[in-house]
Amino acid sequence: MTSLHTTPAWILRRPPTCTIGATSSARSFVQLLDPHRAPQVGGQRMTHVFHHISVMRDDVVALFRDVPSGVVIDGTLGGGGHAGALLAARDDVAVLGVDRDASARFAASEHLKSFGDRVHIVAGTFGELTEIVTSAAEWIAGRPIVGVLLDLGVSSPQLDDPERGFSFRHEAVLDMRMDASSGETAAQLIERIDVLELRDELRQNGEGRFATAIARSLKASLPSTTSELVAAVESAVPPSARRRGHVAARTFQALRILVNRENDELRDALPAASAVLTVGGVMVILSYHSGEDRVTKEFFANQATGGCSCPPALGCVCGALPRFRVLRNSAVLPGEAEVNSNPRARSARLRAAWKVRA
Numbered sequence: 001m002t003s004l005h006t007t008p009a010w011i012l013r014r015p016p017t018c019t020i021g022a023t024s025s026a027r028s029f030v031q032l033l034d035p036h037r038a039p040q041v042g043g044q045r046m047t048h049v050f051h052h053i054s055v056m057r058d059d060v061v062a063l064f065r066d067v068p069s070g071v072v073i074d075g076t077l078g079g080g081g082h083a084g085a086l087l088a089a090r091d092d093v094a095v096l097g098v099d100r101d102a103s104a105r106f107a108a109s110e111h112l113k114s115f116g117d118r119v120h121i122v123a124g125t126f127g128e129l130t131e132i133v134t135s136a137a138e139w140i141a142g143r144p145i146v147g148v149l150l151d152l153g154v155s156s157p158q159l160d161d162p163e164r165g166f167s168f169r170h171e172a173v174l175d176m177r178m179d180a181s182s183g184e185t186a187a188q189l190i191e192r193i194d195v196l197e198l199r200d201e202l203r204q205n206g207e208g209r210f211a212t213a214i215a216r217s218l219k220a221s222l223p224s225t226t227s228e229l230v231a232a233v234e235s236a237v238p239p240s241a242r243r244r245g246h247v248a249a250r251t252f253q254a255l256r257i258l259v260n261r262e263n264d265e266l267r268d269a270l271p272a273a274s275a276v277l278t279v280g281g282v283m284v285i286l287s288y289h290s291g292e293d294r295v296t297k298e299f300f301a302n303q304a305t306g307g308c309s310c311p312p313a314l315g316c317v318c319g320a321l322p323r324f325r326v327l328r329n330s331a332v333l334p335g336e337a338e339v340n341s342n343p344r345a346r347s348a349r350l351r352a353a354w355k356v357r358a
């Protein structure tokens with residue numbers, strides 16, 4: 001495991017608003033909610049408690065240490081863990097926080113309220129980055145965009161909320177939408193798409209040689225709950241072929257990626273982020289599966305050459321100029337201490353690149 005730090009600097013401080021939720025059980029986490037501070041929005045319970053440990057937090061903050069003064073866009077605000085650490089470390093930086101999940105925005109607004117108008121929280125997806133920056137122009141007030149942070153995937157509260165259908169660990173309706181107010185649920189999606197498309201999507205998003213059998217089983221059984229989805233996967237994968245971990249884990253992940261159009265979101269966001277960043281600004285992407293890390297790596301490689309595809313042996317003759325300087329070719333991984341204390345950090349891969357030319 002490698003880290004940006006020579007000494008492990010993982011001081012896993014929970015944000016102050018998380019103290020009453022400092023429990024490992026999702027059920028007791030829900031029971032501890034203060035009903036006066038936990039309104040419902042679109043059928044989803046809002047809570048100021050957001051028990052998520054920000055991954056590689058100190059590494060992320062270190063990467064923003066030398067950017068010019070201005071605005072950092074946190075496109076995956078979650079509970080505001082990374083944003084809060086960044087705001088505390090740089091008092092000349094403001095954060096435009098984006099999240100598609102209403103409960104995350106609610107939690108972040110509570111967690112970050114001491115930073116006042118240095119924080120502006122917007123509902124939306126990071127795939128719409130250009131439109132979000134345009135609509136926040138009044139708050140941005142001409143300041144340069146000096147950073148973009150994407151900490152991809154789902155948060156712990158999303159996974160642990162027994163009602164949202166993200167996890168095989170809880171019996172729930174098969175929903176999986178990060179924005180519970182719009183779009184198709186996983187159950188509706190399985191019903192709509194044809195078996196070949198489902199197979200290809202499962203394969204592309206992590207399911208291995210049983211993608212065809214699982215797709216057929218899902219189309220035959222049309223699961224509407226998490227336990228029905230598990231049963232459909234179990235009937236498609238023989239016990240002798242099951243790998244370590246839960247047999248349905250990859251299917252859950254693949255469906256979640258599909259329901260939330262996660263690959264398209266990232267592909268749309270990277271060029272938009274590169275365009276809005278000022279020279280000297282940094283883009284930091286934390287991925288949790290190989291597909292999204294590959295997209296980031298290829299995008300950064302292209303920006304680092306300015307799109308040059310001249311044969312390396314000849315040297316560049318096309319005149320393309322690098323637009324970004326990449327932190328390094330391989331991804332940075334969390335240190336062992338972090339993985340031990342936060343198992344959800346295990347699959348994290350961090351990439352960063354600085355804009356060097358407009």
Ligand SMILES: C[S@@+](CC[C@H](N)C(=O)[O-])C[C@H]1O[C@@H](n2cnc3c(N)ncnc32)[C@H](O)[C@@H]1O
Binds near residue numbers: 054078155
């Ligand atoms: C891993 S969590 C981020 C945690 C956050 N960095 C922290 O330290 O608290 C990912 C968050 O991004 C949000 N998200 C995922 N994809 C998104 C997208 N395309 N647009 C906006 N928000 C997204 C999820 O709803 C979730 O709240």
